[in-house]
Amino acid sequence: MTDQSVIKRNRRPAARPAEILTAALDLFAEKGFSATRMEDVARRAGLSKGAVYLYFTDKTALLTAIVETTIANELKEVGARASLAPGPVAPVITEAARHISRRLTETRLPEILKLIIAESGAHPELASLYFDHAISVALPLFEGLIRRGVATGEFRPVEPAYTARSLAGGFIFSALWRSVFEPIGKPALDIPAFAEHHITLILKGLAP
Amino acid sequence: MTDQSVIKRNRRPAARPAEILTAALDLFAEKGFSATRMEDVARRAGLSKGAVYLYFTDKTALLTAIVETTIANELKEVGARASLAPGPVAPVITEAARHISRRLTETRLPEILKLIIAESGAHPELASLYFDHAISVALPLFEGLIRRGVATGEFRPVEPAYTARSLAGGFIFSALWRSVFEPIGKPALDIPAFAEHHITLILKGLAP
Amino acid sequence: MTDQSVIKRNRRPAARPAEILTAALDLFAEKGFSATRMEDVARRAGLSKGAVYLYFTDKTALLTAIVETTIANELKEVGARASLAPGPVAPVITEAARHISRRLTETRLPEILKLIIAESGAHPELASLYFDHAISVALPLFEGLIRRGVATGEFRPVEPAYTARSLAGGFIFSALWRSVFEPIGKPALDIPAFAEHHITLILKGLAP
Amino acid sequence: MTDQSVIKRNRRPAARPAEILTAALDLFAEKGFSATRMEDVARRAGLSKGAVYLYFTDKTALLTAIVETTIANELKEVGARASLAPGPVAPVITEAARHISRRLTETRLPEILKLIIAESGAHPELASLYFDHAISVALPLFEGLIRRGVATGEFRPVEPAYTARSLAGGFIFSALWRSVFEPIGKPALDIPAFAEHHITLILKGLAP
DNA sequence: CATGAATGAGGTTTCATTCAT
DNA sequence: AATGAATGAAACCTCATTCAT
Structure with a gap:
């Protein structure tokens, strides 16, 4: 039933921005804005580096x-x-x-x-x-x-x-x-x- | 005789660390720690980039x-x-x-x-x-x-x-x-x- | 009846390669080969990014x-x-x-x-x-x-x-x-x- | 006598810009502007990547x-x-x-x-x-x-x-x-x- | 056939730190 | 002590290409 949550890395466009922001806030709060690497944000949001840029233009945009x-x-x-x-x-x-x-x-x-x-x-x-x-x-x-x-x-x-x-x-x-x-x-x-x-x-x- | 005022702020090694810290705090407060470049600190303290390292090991040390x-x-x-x-x-x-x-x-x-x-x-x-x-x-x-x-x-x-x-x-x-x-x-x-x-x-x- | 004009430029697979090449040449000539993004070519040819790859293996192939x-x-x-x-x-x-x-x-x-x-x-x-x-x-x-x-x-x-x-x-x-x-x-x-x-x-x- | 030309990687500021431009032109002419990596230019000029930026702000500046x-x-x-x-x-x-x-x-x-x-x-x-x-x-x-x-x-x-x-x-x-x-x-x-x-x-x- | 979200290699640029002078 | 040229790791961002749908 909840198999969709098991699926690795596919299509869930609607939720993405919020997921990314949550990941970003987690990390910004934990290590500070500039010590946080975009790749870390991506990884924590379950995405690849580049994917974040599909939703936000910039690190600052986060x-x-x-x-x-x-x-x-x-x-x-x-x-x-x-x-x-x-x-x-x-x-x-x-x-x-x-x-x-x-x-x-x-x-x-x-x-x-x-x-x-x-x-x-x-x-x-x-x-x-x-x-x-x-x-x-x-x-x-x-x-x-x-x-x-x-x-x-x-x-x-x-x-x-x-x-x-x-x-x-x-x-x-x-x-x-x-x-x-x-x-x-x-x-x-x-x-x-x-x-x-x-x-x-x-x-x-x-x-x- | 007024050599001390002529040489102005050139050779007073003892004051250096404090001068550097003042410069650093000015900049850290203004633009944040990581947005501040060591060279800016040096420049504001009236020193060359390398000189800061004679007094402080690290950016973090500042x-x-x-x-x-x-x-x-x-x-x-x-x-x-x-x-x-x-x-x-x-x-x-x-x-x-x-x-x-x-x-x-x-x-x-x-x-x-x-x-x-x-x-x-x-x-x-x-x-x-x-x-x-x-x-x-x-x-x-x-x-x-x-x-x-x-x-x-x-x-x-x-x-x-x-x-x-x-x-x-x-x-x-x-x-x-x-x-x-x-x-x-x-x-x-x-x-x-x-x-x-x-x-x-x-x-x-x-x-x- | 006028379906061919209504559907305008939608389905004419045979013409696709030429359309893509025209789009590509337009852009290559305008901004240079490497400054041209595959997505731009696709867009200008009225296709999606992926579709270009159905006709050409590579950017170089264009x-x-x-x-x-x-x-x-x-x-x-x-x-x-x-x-x-x-x-x-x-x-x-x-x-x-x-x-x-x-x-x-x-x-x-x-x-x-x-x-x-x-x-x-x-x-x-x-x-x-x-x-x-x-x-x-x-x-x-x-x-x-x-x-x-x-x-x-x-x-x-x-x-x-x-x-x-x-x-x-x-x-x-x-x-x-x-x-x-x-x-x-x-x-x-x-x-x-x-x-x-x-x-x-x-x-x-x-x-x- | 010409030992200075043997020296590996030291101080020769005056000649640098011209050396870098020569290296850049060699490579731009050979492989094109965008296929040339800044590191290649640097290497060919006998410098490290970063050094080029001491003389030119940009790749375009070259x-x-x-x-x-x-x-x-x-x-x-x-x-x-x-x-x-x-x-x-x-x-x-x-x-x-x-x-x-x-x-x-x-x-x-x-x-x-x-x-x-x-x-x-x-x-x-x-x-x-x-x-x-x-x-x-x-x-x-x-x-x-x-x-x-x-x-x-x-x-x-x-x-x-x-x-x-x-x-x-x-x-x-x-x-x-x-x-x-x-x-x-x-x-x-x-x-x-x-x-x-x-x-x-x-x-x-x-x-x- | 077609889409476009996702990937990730690759390149540019910055900057803390070193070191020859 | 002081300088500033040089280094190179690291991080941002782009974009050709893939692939699930």
């Missing part, structure tokens, strides 16, 4: 595609969320932050963030892309919520922009812990538990 | 030296600090955090952190080194202070390890904002101001 | 076939011509030369000559083939006529071999002008007019 | 340099020649034509012409360069002389442009015979003898 896919997903998720619902903002902030925390655990976001950081020098477009489509969307979202909380007296008067960054810091910390330190054998971080603690800490810090 | 120097400074600073002084810990935490904030502004720590992150795949020893000598020193230091605060009732009961990480997150955030986003033209972050805000927010969050 | 076809036509034309008719040879020379001139205008001979020249290093067989079947047929033909003219006193005593080459030079010049310089935008040469002038010049030069 | 050098020499030679001396032009034409003939024998012009023709598709700039700096200089020179001869009655009324091309044809013929057919084992052409014959034939053809 990187770009990884980041663009991530951004696309990011937006898809965040899009619905804006949450202009009236009432206290704390639960909204909590929920949004939990969502990010979940994405850190359930997706490869930590590795992708590491990759974007790592390549920001050689490939500034990527960092720019991520900034424009993810960071400059997420931070203002939190800023807006906090501002509202301050306005309604739910929070003490704080600088929303800085507060949003304090919140974000926890997630950056989590992402890098996972993608940088865990792979080299340092103790794992329980991201959901830390996230809960972090959210609570920040919200308590906002109490009037 | 990276290692940069990180090791940073760690050495880190330790030198932090070492004296342990601060087992009795009394409330909040001021101690504040001071320690301000110190880190200052280092982020006054040294090239942001770039070095980016570099360590970027190369953690290809050069795990570096990340390990930094972890062992900086992170696994600094985090426990904060954890200890927080634990004491909890014990004395100065703080509400929190998980010190997580709290220390929330604090650290702000600094990671600052470092990466500076080293990743500012170089690509995104708005600058006022690190000291953010640090003050961040410290206050966390400490308020710890209030019993 | 080249060979082009040259062999040309030679075959050359011979077919020249064959009948030998013209051992008695009487003055000038008109015979004129007619033969005009014939070549016509072939330069009406066939793709200029491009094929360029191709043979271009590939004479990598594919000496082709140049050899062309030499043996075209050049070493045509030159002796002119030499014979000139020799006869000299023998009968119609021409002054000249070296027939050299004279034939002077005549041939005009045609080589025409062919290369057309295939090398006109495609890069240099002024066109009126080959028939030049041929007339050239023939006259040479024949006048032969006057006793 | 080609360009060869053609540009040729053009420079061409111009240097022709420059002085303009020959506006009064009196019969036939001796001037003869001398100029002999000069070209000599260059065909004494320099590598035949091979370079073959190369330009061969690469005119892939590297039209080269053909253009040669056209603009050599052909469109030489042809008008002959045209002018012939026009003068016609004006003075030294020649019969002819079309100078065509006549110049008839003259040029002999040299193109010689060049290609030498570079295309002789290398594949066809009988050698005595270029000086043919040139004399050709010049005489053309001049006789111009007699009033």
Whole structure:
């Protein structure tokens, strides 16, 4: 029945690009972009060197595609969320932050963030892309919520922009812990538990 | 008589290694480790290609030296600090955090952190080194202070390890904002101001 | 009913080889043999990459076939011509030369000559083939006529071999002008007019 | 004394570019541009693969340099020649034509012409360069002389442009015979003898 | 017959490192 | 100590050719 998965090296065009990107991300995250050879990517995707070039023009195209896919997903998720619902903002902030925390655990976001950081020098477009489509969307979202909380007296008067960054810091910390330190054998971080603690800490810090 | 100023920067062998490392860090931070050519480093340090090899065995040795120097400074600073002084810990935490904030502004720590992150795949020893000598020193230091605060009732009961990480997150955030986003033209972050805000927010969050 | 025009250029297997060769010559002449990709040839012939290999074993086979076809036509034309008719040879020379001139205008001979020249290093067989079947047929033909003219006193005593080459030079010049310089935008040469002038010049030069 | 020529692989910077170009031309002429591997060029120049790139940025740069050098020499030679001396032009034409003939024998012009023709598709700039700096200089020179001869009655009324091309044809013929057919084992052409014959034939053809 | 995905040899180019001077 | 010419391994990418469908 599943004999198709046994077949060695034939026709499965539709799945190829995603398979290649997964292989590429595995390796980029593991050894870095430039230490990864195209042939390694191909091999890990179960293809020959040349085949990768049937789907991506360039080694750089792999990187770009990884980041663009991530951004696309990011937006898809965040899009619905804006949450202009009236009432206290704390639960909204909590929920949004939990969502990010979940994405850190359930997706490869930590590795992708590491990759974007790592390549920001050689490939500034990527960092720019991520900034424009993810960071400059997420931070203002939190800023807006906090501002509202301050306005309604739910929070003490704080600088929303800085507060949003304090919140974000926890997630950056989590992402890098996972993608940088865990792979080299340092103790794992329980991201959901830390996230809960972090959210609570920040919200308590906002109490009037 | 003014020969020392005439010969300008020609013969001061003792300063060479540091000059080379500065040049290397400039370039590594700007374009990434592997996109930086040894010749560029040499040129920027005012030397010929071959001369760099008189001081460093390897391209990797440059990276290692940069990180090791940073760690050495880190330790030198932090070492004296342990601060087992009795009394409330909040001021101690504040001071320690301000110190880190200052280092982020006054040294090239942001770039070095980016570099360590970027190369953690290809050069795990570096990340390990930094972890062992900086992170696994600094985090426990904060954890200890927080634990004491909890014990004395100065703080509400929190998980010190997580709290220390929330604090650290702000600094990671600052470092990466500076080293990743500012170089690509995104708005600058006022690190000291953010640090003050961040410290206050966390400490308020710890209030019993 | 109009199915033959509807299906346009789809199924006419018999014509395929010629279509492929035309496509190949177009491209070889335009960008050179090695810069031409088999896929381009296929595309231009309205076929898939693999289909070309149903008709030709090799990329080189395309080249060979082009040259062999040309030679075959050359011979077919020249064959009948030998013209051992008695009487003055000038008109015979004129007619033969005009014939070549016509072939330069009406066939793709200029491009094929360029191709043979271009590939004479990598594919000496082709140049050899062309030499043996075209050049070493045509030159002796002119030499014979000139020799006869000299023998009968119609021409002054000249070296027939050299004279034939002077005549041939005009045609080589025409062919290369057309295939090398006109495609890069240099002024066109009126080959028939030049041929007339050239023939006259040479024949006048032969006057006793 | 000449021990320096025995030395294997050391410092001879000044001569290198010329050595490399000679090696390149040897191989380009022998096997064609694209069939020549950079490593072959290097090896023949007595260098390693990488060393060639210390002197030329590109494989194409070799080609360009060869053609540009040729053009420079061409111009240097022709420059002085303009020959506006009064009196019969036939001796001037003869001398100029002999000069070209000599260059065909004494320099590598035949091979370079073959190369330009061969690469005119892939590297039209080269053909253009040669056209603009050599052909469109030489042809008008002959045209002018012939026009003068016609004006003075030294020649019969002819079309100078065509006549110049008839003259040029002999040299193109010689060049290609030498570079295309002789290398594949066809009988050698005595270029000086043919040139004399050709010049005489053309001049006789111009007699009033 | 026809397709076009897949292969992999082969070539260009880069650059860390060496070493004669 | 310093130089910079030279080396050659390594990696990207192309494309002729094959072959399952």
